[in-house]
Amino acid sequence: MIDYEYIRSKTLEVYIECKVKSFPLNCIFLLKHYGLKCKKYSDLSLAKQKHCFQISEDAFTLNDIVFYNDNINPSRIMFTLMHELGHKILSHTDYLNKQSEIEANTFASNIIAPRIAIHYSSKNYHDVMNIFGLSEEAANIAFDDYKRWRRYIITHNNKISELDKNFYNHFYNKKAKKFVYKSSECLICGRKMYNTFNQDCDVCTLPRYTNSSYDELNCQLLIAESNWLYGE
Numbered sequence: 001m002i003d004y005e006y007i008r009s010k011t012l013e014v015y016i017e018c019k020v021k022s023f024p025l026n027c028i029f030l031l032k033h034y035g036l037k038c039k040k041y042s043d044l045s046l047a048k049q050k051h052c053f054q055i056s057e058d059a060f061t062l063n064d065i066v067f068y069n070d071n072i073n074p075s076r077i078m079f080t081l082m083h084e085l086g087h088k089i090l091s092h093t094d095y096l097n098k099q100s101e102i103e104a105n106t107f108a109s110n111i112i113a114p115r116i117a118i119h120y121s122s123k124n125y126h127d128v129m130n131i132f133g134l135s136e137e138a139a140n141i142a143f144d145d146y147k148r149w150r151r152y153i154i155t156h157n158n159k160i161s162e163l164d165k166n167f168y169n170h171f172y173n174k175k176a177k178k179f180v181y182k183s184s185e186c187l188i189c190g191r192k193m194y195n196t197f198n199q200d201c202d203v204c205t206l207p208r209y210t211n212s213s214y215d216e217l218n219c220q221l222l223i224a225e226s227n228w229l230y231g232e
């Protein structure tokens, strides 16, 4: 039996402990926080690399060092690294048994793309790929699981669990007054932006539409004007 709620509660513990407030995750940072060093296969001698590949095509952990194949696509590396973190967080001793493998995969899928964050950000598995950095296959699995998660809530009087409330609270941003899964800064004025893939904020995009010849000074004036107007 896989205890999904327990595994999800462990991912929330990691977010709280490491102050994770947006996606995609910084996997190397998380591993370091839990005392795991990372070593790429490509940094090892050819003989050692051969040995690594015999153990795993993707990654394995030995004496708190995560050895990983850095010649696979980034989404697979990310999943693999979080799978290894899952083994550590879930205190697995036998990494090769089937139950441990499923648990580590469940941990990886949920920590990379928590279902409640999928709810606020994604309309389909494509969005899950783009926002959280999962591979197509993993994004499909996560999105299907999200749909089950949502159906469960709908069929239970629309009540979310205590655990999901805690997820919501962790990602709720008081300034933005909403659930935040992505935060960035406007490339022009540096203003904080939430849940957007735009490179600049609404204020800075304005002059491009109103002036045919866009220039920096005009943009700054408009920012100043709108700051004054809207009192930020």
Ligand SMILES: [Zn+2]
Residues within 6 Å of the ligand: 083, 087, 095, 100, 101, 104
């Ligand atoms: Zn494993």
Ligand SMILES: [Zn+2]
Residues within 6 Å of the ligand: 186, 187, 188, 189, 190, 191, 200, 201, 202, 203, 204, 205
């Ligand atoms: Zn701006």
